[in-house]
Amino acid sequence: MHTLNRIILYRAKAETYIRVRKLNFVSVCERSKNLVNRRCSLENTSHNYRSAMSKASCPYFVTTPIFYVNAAPHIGHLYSVVLADAASIWQRLLGGSVLFSTGTDEHGLKIQQAAQKADMPSLEYCDKMSDKFKVLFNKAGIGYSDFIRTTETRHKEAVQEFWRILHGKGHIYKGVYQGWYSVSDEAFVTEEETKEISTAEGTKIRVTGESEQPVTWMEEKNYVFKLSDFKSELTRWLDRGVIQPQTFEGSVRNLLKDLPDLSVSRQRDRLSWGIPVPNDDTQTIYVWLDALVNYLTVAGYPHPGFTWPPNCHVVGKDILRFHAVYWPAFLIAADLEPPRKILCHSHWTVDGVKMSKSRGNVVDPMDRIEKYTSDAFRYFLLREGVPHSDGNYSDQHAVNYINSDIVNTLGNLLSRSTSLSVNPEQIFPRLNREMYMTCISAFDRETFENIEQLFNEVNENYSHYNFYKGIESIMSYLRWANGLVQEHKPWELAKSSSDIDQLHLKVVLYLVLETLRISGILLQPVIPNIACRLLNRLGIPTGKRLAEHSRKPYLNSPQNLKLGPNEGILFNKISEKKSS
Structure with missing residues (x-):
């Protein structure tokens, strides 16, 4: 059979390896030596995970990340949404129904500080910034089904119910965290993942090795998720080929080699802009646990008959760890099926150079839509x-x-x-x-x-x-x-x-x-x-x-x-x- 000569530009595979971060937790209660035998096993998903709807009635469920509102949207945000939008249109053309969600992530220390810097109440600041994303997506003709904001009441209810389930099943314990925290990345990092650099003024500061964002030393009591208990389940889930392109799977498997427990709250006197931990008003739920639950919120959780699991999460490579390690572990712990696919995409450079405000090369997607349609x-x-x-x-x-x-x-x-x-x-x-x-x-x-x-x-x-x-x-x-x-x-x-x-x-x-x-x-x-x-x-x-x-x-x-x-x-x- 004749096939056309196609001119397809194949790019070299970009292997992204994320080093394993080790959290140093000192437990205030004795951990059990034997792991609890969980009902969920990835070997027979249909029998062991709670299914909200029958397969025949489930729409194709595709999501983008919810985008942090500390800055205006850029080309990378729009790319994630365009990928998901194109996929949702295709599924409709195949004759199916679609649930397509996007939105904004509005809690956390970085937002709290950005609002203070703008001299605005946190919610007012979030309203203003969230609108920028919605205006862009509407201008780009994105046909999302749901635009979720983490400041919505429905989301708070979903997050607190999800917390209660994790805590009730014994997957969360009270601990003390000592170590480095990146406010910009809203992530805990190990000593090995930091380095010292000199500022233009000659002052030495410690930053993350990956993003070179400043880190601060933290020591506080908070709640800890038993992430280390889920290594085998996560491995079996990965064995199903859920990470696409496959080139990114290796970096996720590297993270599983040494899987520390994860802090899932902050002291409320340090972080007030977030969802309170149920029955403990001294603690705020960690922004990434809060943010990830958005996928459950748009699915209709915790109400009966919610749409689950997602067919595909579209994410950038910088947040793969959260979606391919933390999120499936949270879901398995709650007896919910993990996502069936994670589509991880790389970033955009400008003329081969990383985009940054200091270089003045950040591409404004709204401007390009005006120019090109x-x-x-x-x-x-x-x-x-x-x-x-x-x-x-x-x-x-x-x-x-x-x-x-x-x-x-x-x-x-x-x-x-x-x-x-x-x-x-x-x-x-x-x-x-x-x-x-x-x-x-x-x-x-x-x-x-x-x-x-x-x-x-x-x-x-x-x-x-x-x-x-x-x-x-x-x-x-x-x-x-x-x-x-x-x-x-x-x-x-x-x-x-x-x-x-x-x-x-x-x-x-x-x-x-x-x-x-x-x-x-x-x-x-x-x-x-x-x-x-x-x-x-x-x-x-x-x-x-x-x-x-x-x-x-x-x-x-x-x-x-x-x-x-x-x-x-x-x-x-x-x-x-x-x-x-």
Whole structure:
């Protein structure tokens, strides 16, 4: 079988290894020497974990992280959301229902300090910052089902109920923590994970080795989760291949080699901006336990019939530890099934350099949406973004992709096949089989006949969040169709008075329009508005735009079908000046 030559840029695998952090806890109560035999085992998930809904009634449940509101949203935040949005659109095109959640994380010491610095009450500060994320996501056309804020009453109720279950099952004990704490990362770190650096003023300070954020020494009484009890269950869960891309799995397994217990509260006199520990008003629940429970909150927990488990958590590589170690351990402890997949993606650099305010190279996603439109910008993110390695953003690169793929390859092909000069009847013609065999080469016939299998390739890639591969597969067929136009010159055939030439023209138009139809259906998760305009122009009814319609020929009636209204150029070329 002939396959198209595809130009797919494969990037070197980026292995991310996170060193194991050892927390030094001094227990104030004697730990039992024997671990409790738990009911939950990952060997037979369906029998041992509490299932909220039957498999048939569960929607596809996809989430993004909830984003910290200490700063304005950036391109990395939008990338996470666009990945999840594209996946949710695809699941709907497959005929399923979807629960897609995103939101903002609004508790913790960092937020408390940021509000104080802004001279604003903490909730007022969170209201202002959370709105920035919601405005961006709405501007980007993100079709989330639920936007959760951790300051909501429903979330507080879910967190405190989850705490009561963990505590009631004996998985939390009172302890004393001594060690380093990173306010910026809202994380405890070991001595080995810190280093001393000199500031510009020559002062020596201790920072985290990874993010180089300042750390402070802490010694306080708090509650501790028995994380070390869950090593075997976490290992079995990982054995199911839940971490994607697989390149990130090694870093998670390294964390399990020495799994210390985890502090899950802070003294309330040090951290007041958070959810109080039930029945102990001297303690505040640790921000990461609080934040992770958001996935239960949007699922309807703790009420009966809540949607669980998530099909996929989309997360950045910097928070993989929390989602792939702490979170599944919390869930197993509560007799709930861990997530079925964690899609971990890498970060974005700018011209190969890490984004930072000091360098002045932080990409404002709202500004780029204004310049390029939401569809074009998300196209670039999904086309260029490769989950297993850092993406490189440049305005010139974005403009090149948009103009080359959307304007030239897709838009021009539509114009060349629907213009009055080559398609004066404004029809989507039927295929004349005899003329098809006569005037189309065996190579092109085989290529065209393979396009009905494009769904399988795209579905495989979209389902694994490799949108860049699915997009390239579609673009390769669109490039082939452009080549077909160049070879057969429909503008010349249209001028001919020969009946044979007219039949030849309609064969070419059919092949091109059918390629556009299938491509338009498959591009809906990537460029939903542009794809809708494309399908409208082709006259495709809204009820015939599901994924399954890309697997079979469109025309089954004996009549040619009329094209839809001409609404002008599909997408205007972006000028070089606009990108600067």
